[in-house]
Amino acid sequence: MLTANRLRDGDVLYRKGSGWVLMLADADVYPDQASADAALAAATAETVRNEIIAPYLFEVREVNGKIVPVKEREIIRAAGPTVHPHTGKQAGQINA
Amino acid sequence: MLNTLVKQVDPNMYRYDEFDAQFVGERVEQFAGQVARRLSGELTEDQFKPLRLMNGLYLQLHAYMLRVAVPYGTLSSKQMRKLAHIARTYDKDFGHFTTRTNLQFNWIKLVDVPAILRELADVEMHCIQTSGNCVRNVTADQFAGATDEEIEDPRPLAEIIRQWSSLHPEFVFLARKFKIAVGACEKDRAALLYHDMAVQIVKNAQGRIGYKVMAGGGMGRTPYIAHVMSEFVEREDILAYLEAVLRVYNQDSRRDNIHKQRIKILINAIGPEEMRKRVAREFDEIKRAGTLQLPQDELDRITAYFAPPKFETGLSDEMPEAGTDFANWVKTNVSKHRAPGYAIATITLKTPGQVPGDATSAQMDIIADLMDQFSVGEVRVTHEQNLVLPHVRKKDLPAIYAKLKELDFAAPNAGLITDIIACPGLDYCDLANARSIPIAQTIAKKFENLDRQHQIGELKIKISGCINACGHHHAGHIGILGVDKKGVEFYQLVLGGSGAEDASIGEIMGPGFGEHEIADAVERVVNVYIAQRKDGERFLDTYRRLGMAPFKDAAYEKAAA
Structure with a gap:
């Protein structure tokens, strides 16, 4: 999958089609490295529009029919701090 | 909010002169212009990044993080209230006191940063040089000006x-x-x-x-x-x-x-x-x-600027009696002051289960009230992520303790095993390999029995979520270093460090423990100390006498089973 941050507020974004969504569950999963690389290249080219920053790819896997990041880092990034469950996307705190 | 009965007190601390005010004001407007140019695309991210870092603005795991300088850890009540206001208005209602005695806001929007910096400048604060390759916030002994041990402030x-x-x-x-x-x-x-x-x-x-x-x-x-x-x-x-x-x-x-x-x-x-x-x-x-x-x-x-406050004379130097809980708090959190009838009170932001160093806006506001009512409007931030009321009358300590209990900041644990330093770790930090805070919480809960804490005595646990060591794990009597093994968090034990006058670098024990193993491993290490210590020995002394071997044998015993 592909993630970035929104420039104006830093919010974590995920790539869906040629745009961005706020929740990992709504985003695209790239089936192979070539399509992931192509998405990253497109997103990197878009950074000149000054809407998103720092795009990068990360690995996911399917667990019980649900897409889950492989690394703990991305699990926490997608949800919010584990020590403050009332903050972050896990608490529905997203900037529109 | 400021209690209407509390009069704001201006402590004796450095005040901006016209040059300072002008310098900070110009710097704020300069950075406001840079933010505007970044948002408009006039500056690229590569051009903007070093500029934002020089102004304490990071991009972290979830959002921007703004680090506010607290020079030598000294804050006035007015400044504390401003930090509370910023937490409430621009962040998610809390801030985090760091091991560099700064305060970090974790959920800042880039578009709000100029307004925040203007608010900080109103109370003579800024974020300059809290990041970047420059001289960072200068820190000092948190008992400065209050302890009779010092040669001068x-x-x-x-x-x-x-x-x-x-x-x-x-x-x-x-x-x-x-x-x-x-x-x-x-x-x-x-x-x-x-x-x-x-x-x-x-x-x-x-x-x-x-x-x-x-x-x-x-x-x-x-x-x-x-x-x-x-x-x-x-x-x-x-x-x-x-x-x-x-x-x-x-x-x-x-x-x-x-x-x-x-x-x-x-x-x-x-x-x-x-x-x-x-x-x-x-x-x-x-x-x-x-x-x-x-x-x-x-x-x-x-x-x-730092002249000592006018201490009252004729005060009783006896410690008031206010029950067992209060006496326990005094034992660990109250230190000797230079003036008779006065004391230094440490507020540990470490009640077992809490996030070390975190304070909500409401807690900050009430601490500001305590500063005004009882400590000449002043507090110190410590590198151990605690706060210190430097000048309090002993007779006021029971009232302070009662208020801290309401705030859940009355843990009688300064210097004990639950007074743990922990960096933000993987819960917030873009550089971290593993979480630090949940490990601190688990260990603190495991050892929360006060009798047991006192039986163990001075024992400093310090936890870092990566090798950068913001949680000072090298200097922990027991240090814990979080590492990433194929995307999974592991924790290495480091024993024998000290950040005090007997400074030493901790020794790595060996392979890491899993997230659910590390607290038990710490307990086995502590049990070796309890069993083998001699009279008057701290954990560190026993470790220095015995070396790593008995602690290592105990720590891995269960993990290997």
Whole structure:
């Protein structure tokens, strides 16, 4: 999958089609490295529009029919701090 | 919010003069312009990043993080209320006190940063040099001006160093960050020997006050204890001497390898004797030029800002009685003050289960009220992520304790096993490999029984979520380092470190423990200490006597089963 941050507020974004969504569950999963690389290249080219920053790819896997990041880092990034469950996307705190 | 019965008190601390106010104001507007140019696309992210870092603005795991400087850990009640206001208005209603005695906001929007910086400037605060390869926030002993152990208050010198190093034209693009601390007594509460450079106020054989200067300490990937550069620098020469050290570092440090860019690497590569020679050469040159002497009248002018408050006389020096809980709190959290009838009260932000160093806006506001009511409007932030009320009348301690209980900040655990330092770790930090805070919470809950904590005695646990060591794990009696093994968090134990006057670097025990194993491993290590300690030995003393082996055998026993 592909993630970035929104420039104006830093919010974590995920790539869906040629745009961005706020929740990992709504985003695209790239089936192979070539399509992931192509998405990253497109997103990197878009950074000149000054809407998103720092795009990068990360690995996911399917667990019980649900897409889950492989690394703990991305699990926490997608949800919010584990020590403050009332903050972050896990608490529905997203900037529109 | 400010209790209507509480009158805001202006403490004796440095106040901006017109030049400071103008400088900070111009800097805020400069950065506001840079933010606008970034948002409009006039600046690229590559161009903007070093600018935002010089103003304390990071992009972290979830959002931007803004780091506010708290010079030598001293805050007024007015400043504390402003931090509460910013947390409430621009963040998610809390802030995090750090091991550099700063305060971090974790959920800042870039578009709000200019407004936040203007609000901070209103109370003489800023974020300048809280990041980047420059001289960072200068720290000092949190008991400064209050303890009878010190030769003199270290904060005037810390303030002079702050002014000298703020946007110093030679030192804004160092090879790496540079941290300075100041202490004034044999007891080291500021981890002096783990700093790039440290100054200890001393008296020479003739009874003259001057400065012992050390350099080359540090944590991170390659920890070192600082070497003495000079046993005694005269008062008027201190800035010249510090400038000489920084100049040698700036000229001779490795800029080609990010892991070898700190002054500790330089000094340990060329040897402390060669470093002293190079510093002496630079020092002589600066002295001959005669441009960097610290005049006594300037030292006096700055010192006057930190004049001790007018302590009441005739107060009883007896500790009031207010029950067992209060007595337990006094035992660990109240320290001797220089003035009869007064005490120093440490507020540990570490009630077992809490996030070390976190405070909500409501808690900050009430602490500000306590500062005004009971501690001449002043609080200190400590590198152990606690707060200190420096000047309280002993007779007021029961009232302070009662209020802290309401805040859930009355844990009687200063210096005990549950008074744990933890960096933000993987819950917030973009660089982290593993979470620190949940490990601190689990260990604190495991040892929350107060009798057991007192039975264990002084034991400092420090947890870092990566090798950068913001949680000071090298200096922990028990240090814990979070590592990433194929995307899964593991935790290495590091034993025998100390950040105090008996500074030492902890020794890595061996392979890491899983997230659900580490607290039990710590308990087995502590049990070895309890079983084998001699009378009066702290954990650290027993470790130094026995070495790693018995602790290692115990720690891995269950993990290997």
